[in-house]
Amino acid sequence: xxxxxxxxxxxxxxxxxxxxxxxxxxxxxxxxxxxxxxxxxxxxxxxxxxxxxxxxxxxxxxxxxxxxxxxxxxxxxxxxxxxxxxxxxxxxxxxxxxxxxxxxxxxxxxxxxxxxxxxxxxxxxxxxxxxxxxxxxxxxxxxxxxxxxxxxxxxxxxxxxxxxxxxxxxxxxxxxxxxxxxxxxxxxxxxxxxxxxxxxxxxxxxxxxxxxxxxxxxxxxxxxxxxxxxxxxxxxxxxxxxxxxxxxxxxxxx
Numbered sequence: 001x002x003x004x005x006x007x008x009x010x011x012x013x014x015x016x017x018x019x020x021x022x023x024x025x026x027x028x029x030x031x032x033x034x035x036x037x038x039x040x041x042x043x044x045x046x047x048x049x050x051x052x053x054x055x056x057x058x059x060x061x062x063x064x065x066x067x068x069x070x071x072x073x074x075x076x077x078x079x080x081x082x083x084x085x086x087x088x089x090x091x092x093x094x095x096x097x098x099x100x101x102x103x104x105x106x107x108x109x110x111x112x113x114x115x116x117x118x119x120x121x122x123x124x125x126x127x128x129x130x131x132x133x134x135x136x137x138x139x140x141x142x143x144x145x146x147x148x149x150x151x152x153x154x155x156x157x158x159x160x161x162x163x164x165x166x167x168x169x170x171x172x173x174x175x176x177x178x179x180x181x182x183x184x185x186x187x188x189x190x191x192x193x194x195x196x197x198x199x200x201x202x203x204x205x206x207x208x209x210x211x212x213x214x215x216x217x218x219x220x221x222x223x224x225x226x227x228x229x230x231x232x233x234x235x236x237x238x239x240x241x242x243x244x245x246x247x248x249x250x251x252x253x254x
Contacts, residue, residue: 002030013091015042017192021220027055064118084129086231095156115160172240181239188246189217213248
C-alpha cells in the first residue's frame with residue numbers, strides 16, 4: 001500500500017521548488033493533493049502532470065497572507081475529497097536582504113506575514129478539519145538560518161524561520177492529545193529558485209555548499225522525502241520536532 005493511500009493533503013508554495021516536489025511525491029504516494037500558490041498557470045501545469053502520472057489533485061491560487069485563502073484551501077479539500085489528513089505549509093520568501101539597521105519596516109512585516117503568519121493561519125484552519133477525524137499531520141518549512149547559523153543580512157528571514165520552531169512546539173503540545181501531529185523541517189541549502197536568488201554566483205554557491213558535510217546542495221526531491229515521512233503514518237510517534245535535513249551543515253566545521 002502507498003504511504004499516503006486514502007489520505008488528503010494540502011501543499012502551499014507548490015508552484016516551484018520544494019512545494020512542487022512535495023506535491024508530486026505526495027500524489028505518487030497515494031494522496032489526493034490540494035496545491036496552493038499565487039501563480040495559477042504553474043499550479044495548473046502541476047495538476048496536469050500529477051494527473052498524467054495517475055494521481056489526483058486540484059489547484060487553488062491565492063495569497064497565503066490572506067486568512068480567507070487559508071479557509072478556502074481547507075474548504076476545497078473537504079468539498080472535493082471529504083477530509084484533510086496532512087498539510088505542508090511551505091510557502092515562503094527571502095524577505096529583505098542587507099544590514100538589519102537598513103531593513104524597511106514594510107518589507108519586514110511582509111516577510112513576517114508570508115513566512116510566519118501564513119503558517120499560523122494555515123494551521124488555524126487545518127487543525128479543526130483534522131480534529132473531526134481524530135488525526136492529522138502538519139509540517140512547516142523553517143531553515144538552518146535562525147536555528148543552526150546566523151547569516152548576516154537575513155534578519156527577517158531568520159527571525160521568521162526561527163519562530164516557526166516555537167509555533168510547532170506549541171501546536172504539537174496543544175493538539176497532540178487529540179491526534180494531530182506538528183513538525184517542522186530545517187533544510188540546509190536546497191537547489192531552488194530562492195536558493196539561486198540568494199546565491200547568484202558560482203563563488204557564493206561554492207562557499208555555501210562547502211559548509212555542508214556532503215559538500216553539495218540538496219534537491220527539492222530529497223527534502224520532499226523527509227516531508228513525506230512526517231506526513232505519513234511512518235512518523236506516527238513523531239511530533240514537536242525540528243527535523244534537520246541539512247546535508248550535515250549543523251555538524252561541519254571544516
